[in-house]
Amino acid sequence: MERPCAIVILTGAGISAESGIATFRGPGGLWEGHRVEDVCTPEALAADPALVHRFYDRRRAGLAEVAPNAAHAALARLDRHWPGELLIVTQNVDDLHERAGARRLLHMHGELMSALCAACGARAPHPGPLPPGECCAACGAAALRPDIVFFGEFPYRMDRIEAALTACDLFVSIGTSGAVYPAAGFVAQAAAYGARTLELNLEPSAGSRRFSETRLGPASRLVPEWVEELLQSTQSSPMSR
Numbered sequence: 001m002e003r004p005c006a007i008v009i010l011t012g013a014g015i016s017a018e019s020g021i022a023t024f025r026g027p028g029g030l031w032e033g034h035r036v037e038d039v040c041t042p043e044a045l046a047a048d049p050a051l052v053h054r055f056y057d058r059r060r061a062g063l064a065e066v067a068p069n070a071a072h073a074a075l076a077r078l079d080r081h082w083p084g085e086l087l088i089v090t091q092n093v094d095d096l097h098e099r100a101g102a103r104r105l106l107h108m109h110g111e112l113m114s115a116l117c118a119a120c121g122a123r124a125p126h127p128g129p130l131p132p133g134e135c136c137a138a139c140g141a142a143a144l145r146p147d148i149v150f151f152g153e154f155p156y157r158m159d160r161i162e163a164a165l166t167a168c169d170l171f172v173s174i175g176t177s178g179a180v181y182p183a184a185g186f187v188a189q190a191a192a193y194g195a196r197t198l199e200l201n202l203e204p205s206a207g208s209r210r211f212s213e214t215r216l217g218p219a220s221r222l223v224p225e226w227v228e229e230l231l232q233s234t235q236s237s238p239m240s241r
């Protein structure tokens, strides 16, 4: 029997835009009032920890005011029903994928709801405010910081992501501008190993020409349509390479 196709899905800020979380590079983006280098680099954290911690405290608190949209719900549905390999890799630090019910999920750029110990590297759930100097439960050092991958730092779980990219049959990118590496390079990597590649985005992105197919429109419409199409297609004929 043919195996069902293996899928890797990359999501970016565009999938959460219709939930009310501003994208990074759009007008009124997340960095409004702050230059990226003032809040999202190790140098910024060292220079002004109170500012950086406050910035992410506000983002974390803001999560209580937003909810997953139809695109998150559709990916969670796919995760529940897809019989083959599936990995959702998100660049987003919000928790909307998991709140929608997705389980086969990796946060490659960290999570607002988590704290990272700068001394021992332990990561632990941290839903509340995180002032500088909070102590790590694992090692006791007063070194907890927001669990966000800053510019110049290495994204999480790259070994797992690269293994999935080289083995997938279908790579789908949703709501990301293709401006930040290594995520922007995933499409080329998957294609080099023979995957079909599909982009779902509001407008053409920096990486659009690298995809075998691009569909333009809001994620809340495109993603449910694509998921429905995929689940229907497997009922008649299983897809695989």
Ligand code: OAD
Binding pocket: 011, 012, 013, 014, 015, 017, 018, 023, 024, 025, 026, 040, 091, 092, 109, 149, 150, 151, 174, 175, 176, 177, 178, 179, 180, 200, 201, 202, 203, 204, 205, 217, 218, 219, 220
């Ligand atoms: P960007 O803000 O760069 O790009 C968002 C993309 O989503 C754009 O291409 C928009 O056209 C598209 N978009 C906007 N609204 C949409 C909608 N309703 N439906 C579908 N698409 C929509 O955000 P990212 O690509 O996620 O890194 O940014 C990548 C990384 O850059 C982030 O993870 C962050 C940032 O610096 C870190 O924090 C480490």
